[in-house]
Amino acid sequence: MTIAASTQLICFFALSAVIVLGALGVVLLSNIVYSAFLLGGVFLAVAGLYLLLNASFVAAAQVLVYVGAVNVLILFAIMLVNKKEDLAPIPGLPVRRLLSGGVCAGLFLLLTRVVVTTPWVSGPTPIGEDATVRIGEHLFTDYLLPFELASVLLLMAMIGAIVLARREVQSVDLVTGEEVDQGLIEKSRTPLLVDQSRG
Amino acid sequence: MVTSLATTAPALVSPGLDLEQSFSQALEGLGLSAQAARMLWLPFPMLLVLVAAVVGVLVTVWLERKISAAVQQRIGPEYAGALGVLQPLADGLKLLVKEDIIPDRADSLLFTLGPVLVVVPVILSWLIVPFGQNLLISDVGVGIFLWISLSSVQPIGLLMSGYASNNKYSLLGGLRAAAQSISYEIPLALAVLAVVMMSNSLSTVDIVNQQTGAGVLSWNIWRQPVGFLIFWICALAECERLPFDLPEAEEELVAGYQTEYSGMKFALFYLGSYINLVLSALLVSILYLGGWGFPVPVEWLASWLGQPIDAPLVQLITGTVGIVMTVLKAYLLVFIAILLRWTTPRVRIDQLLDLGWKFLLPLALVNLLVTAALKLAFPVAFGG
Numbered sequence: 001m002t003i004a005a006s007t008q009l010i011c012f013f014a015l016s017a018v019i020v021l022g023a024l025g026v027v028l029l030s031n032i033v034y035s036a037f038l039l040g041g042v043f044l045a046v047a048g049l050y051l052l053l054n055a056s057f058v059a060a061a062q063v064l065v066y067v068g069a070v071n072v073l074i075l076f077a078i079m080l081v082n083k084k085e086d087l088a089p090i091p092g093l094p095v096r097r098l099l100s101g102g103v104c105a106g107l108f109l110l111l112t113r114v115v116v117t118t119p120w121v122s123g124p125t126p127i128g129e130d131a132t133v134r135i136g137e138h139l140f141t142d143y144l145l146p147f148e149l150a151s152v153l154l155l156m157a158m159i160g161a162i163v164l165a166r167r168e169v170q171s172v173d174l175v176t177g178e179e180v181d182q183g184l185i186e187k188s189r190t191p192l193l194v195d196q197s198r199g
Numbered sequence: 200m201v202t203s204l205a206t207t208a209p210a211l212v213s214p215g216l217d218l219e220q221s222f223s224q225a226l227e228g229l230g231l232s233a234q235a236a237r238m239l240w241l242p243f244p245m246l247l248v249l250v251a252a253v254v255g256v257l258v259t260v261w262l263e264r265k266i267s268a269a270v271q272q273r274i275g276p277e278y279a280g281a282l283g284v285l286q287p288l289a290d291g292l293k294l295l296v297k298e299d300i301i302p303d304r305a306d307s308l309l310f311t312l313g314p315v316l317v318v319v320p321v322i323l324s325w326l327i328v329p330f331g332q333n334l335l336i337s338d339v340g341v342g343i344f345l346w347i348s349l350s351s352v353q354p355i356g357l358l359m360s361g362y363a364s365n366n367k368y369s370l371l372g373g374l375r376a377a378a379q380s381i382s383y384e385i386p387l388a389l390a391v392l393a394v395v396m397m398s399n400s401l402s403t404v405d406i407v408n409q410q411t412g413a414g415v416l417s418w419n420i421w422r423q424p425v426g427f428l429i430f431w432i433c434a435l436a437e438c439e440r441l442p443f444d445l446p447e448a449e450e451e452l453v454a455g456y457q458t459e460y461s462g463m464k465f466a467l468f469y470l471g472s473y474i475n476l477v478l479s480a481l482l483v484s485i486l487y488l489g490g491w492g493f494p495v496p497v498e499w500l501a502s503w504l505g506q507p508i509d510a511p512l513v514q515l516i517t518g519t520v521g522i523v524m525t526v527l528k529a530y531l532l533v534f535i536a537i538l539l540r541w542t543t544p545r546v547r548i549d550q551l552l553d554l555g556w557k558f559l560l561p562l563a564l565v566n567l568l569v570t571a572a573l574k575l576a577f578p579v580a581f582g583g
Contacts, residue, residue: 003234033362037309040355060341060348068351068384072377075358079374129340132401 012052018045036078040071054126057135244336248325256473260287262530263537270541294466302459306363313360314460314467320349320356321475327403328481331491331521335404342402343395346482347388350437353471354380357446357456360468364459372455375548376446379436382555383443387433389563390426393570394419394486397582407490409582415494420487422581425566427487429559431532434479436555438472441540445548476536477529484528491521 022042026035043066050059090096127134139147219240226236261276261284268275276283301307324346329335339345354377361373395401397419398409410418420427436443447455457468484490493500497517501508508517546554574581 003238033309037355037359044352056339056341057344060344064344064348064351067355068348069381072351072354072358072381075355076374076377079358079362079370132340 008052011048015045015048015052018042019049032078033075036071036075039074040067043067043071054128055131056129057132248328248336249322252322252325252474252477253470255477256470257287257291258530259473259477259533260290262533263540266534266537267541270538291466294469295463297462299462299464300459302364302366304365305459306365309359309363310459311464313356313363313456314464314471316356316359317353318356318467318471318474320352321471321478324349324478325474328478329403329407329485329490330525331518332404332408334491334518334522338402338404340402342400342404343391343406343482343486344401346478347384347391350475351380351384353475360460361456364456366459368452368454368458369456372446372452372458375452376439376456379439379443379445379551379555382552383433383436383559386429386555386559386563387437389560389567390423390430390433391486393423393426393563393567396567396570396574397422399582403485403490407485407492410489411492411496414492414496414499415489418487418489418492423487423566423570425562426570427483429563429566430486431483432554432559434483435536435539436551438475438479438536440476440536442543442546443551444545445551476533480529480532480536481525483532484525488528489524490528491525493520493524 019042022038022045025038026042029035029038043062047059047062047067050056050062222240222243223233223236226239227233231239264286265275265283276286279285279289301310326336327339327342327345329338357376357380358373361369361371361376364370394406398406400406400409439446446452447457452458457465460468497520498508501513501517506513508514570581
């Protein structure tokens with residue numbers, strides 16, 4: 001085995017381990033902030049896999065979109081609404097956990113069987129650096145309609161978010177017609193940071 | 200730095216100057232395989248660029264102190280070395296030996312990981328900075344796009360350190376940094392896209408080559424004046440330089456996300472922000488100011504002097520001129536950034552977001568559209 005091939009193999013196993021363990025951590029950790037940071041790590045490792053597959057443009061786009069935009073927004077949302085609030089205990093939690101674990105194990109077995117039984121053929125050879133040009137050509141010829149539809153979908157989501165987020169603050173009470181005490185509209189202050197004092 | 204024969208312009212490098220080839224041949228003469236020789240070669244350009252980046256930071260810190268002193272009619276650092284040139288080194292040494300304090304109620308794992316996540320993407324981005332035709336670590340095809348995507352990883356590190364400090368100023372600073380970075384990334388990417396459209400390539404080497412036709416007249420700044428301004432404003436915002444240094448606004452937030460940091464972890468933030476500043480200046484000079492190009496094309500000068508451009512000595516001189524020009528242009532921009540820092544007041548957060556979303560974003564879109572139209576109308580001048 002050449003040095004290049006063995007390096008590639010080592011990288012593959014390291015990235016796969018990061019993806020699998022990171023994804024398990026995202027689901028199983030109770031601290032939601034850790035989950036969000038681990039999700040970023042998983043996204044980065046997936047970008048690394050794309051790099052190994054010689055798809056550098058897809059890897060860069062993965063980092064830009066998933067790590068730079070999606071994950072940062074998730075973190076942002078978590079940190080802005082980080083209320084210290086004890087969740088109500090759910091009845092029968094161990095049974096629920098067992099059930100969902102069983103469903104996941106079944107899915108895993110099914111997928112393993114599919115992976116083992118499918119006769120895999122090696123796909124087209126990657127074109128490396130020329131891929132950027134090829135992706136552009138495809139996006140603006142035979143995939144033009146899905147491309148444009150995706151942008152319309154994003155626009156709709158954006159307008160929807162703006163409509164939901166805009167709250168008209170009323171200065172006059174609708175029922176009594178009196179001026180509203182603005183101090184009541186402001187929510188009571190909630191601590192932004194979790195108290196991590198030991199003991 | 201790599202002088203690779205295989206990639207862009209094979210005819211331009213004379214065999215004697217291809218350091219990688221000579222290095223490999225020397226090692227193969229010792230009985231190593233070609234692959235092992237390449238493995239041993241790979242760290243050299245990376246180390247060289249890392250050292251160049253750190254030295255660039257030291258120079259920038261010294262410039263910042265001296266220029267700020269001149270602006271405020273002080274003398275500035277004077278005792279450490281001639282004109283105080285060793286002052287940044289002394290600062291760095293002091294930070295190196297300072298006690299590393301992790302606050303009692305901080306999240307120690309995330310607290311340590313945060314500064315690392317801030318610095319690593321910035322240093323990785325130096326991968327694509329060319330100092331000459333073949334003087335870069337790797338001429339990757341996605342080039343400038345790699346820089347844009349890597350710089351989007353940085354806010355995660357800032358959020359992480361802001362959260363892990365368990366301090367309200369740090370958290371607010373981290374959130375501000377992330378919001379600012381997301382807002383200014385979009386006009387930045389659109390300004391880059393206009394340049395990329397003209398050069399038909401994302402590779403930084405191709406972008407510079409497209410500007411080398413007629414010396415100073417063919418630089419992109421004449422064809423993309425609006426894009427240049429947008430890029431510069433956004434780059435300052437991404438580096439959190441004044442007038443956009445809200446994440447660490449000292450009157451409001453103590454020091455933002457770095458409030459709780461000390462010693463080497465603080466130094467990593469400091470290093471990261473200055474490496475980022477130098478990197479941004481380098482990229483402005485690559486995208487808009489002709490990169491390594493001399494104001495008069497060196498090919499013209501060589502033919503005027505009657506020298507063949509392929510001669511090893513001429514190549515050595517043109518390579519040196521290229522490095523000097525790149526660094527000179529970048530440091531001119533660093534100088535402007537420092538002057539801006541000491542002359543402009545800080546914007547408010549609402550002004551910052553208004554400027555980004557309501558002014559720069561539409562302007563960048565219009566710039567992109569106009570560039571596309573001009574490219575169709577005048578393919579000779581705007582890249583066909």
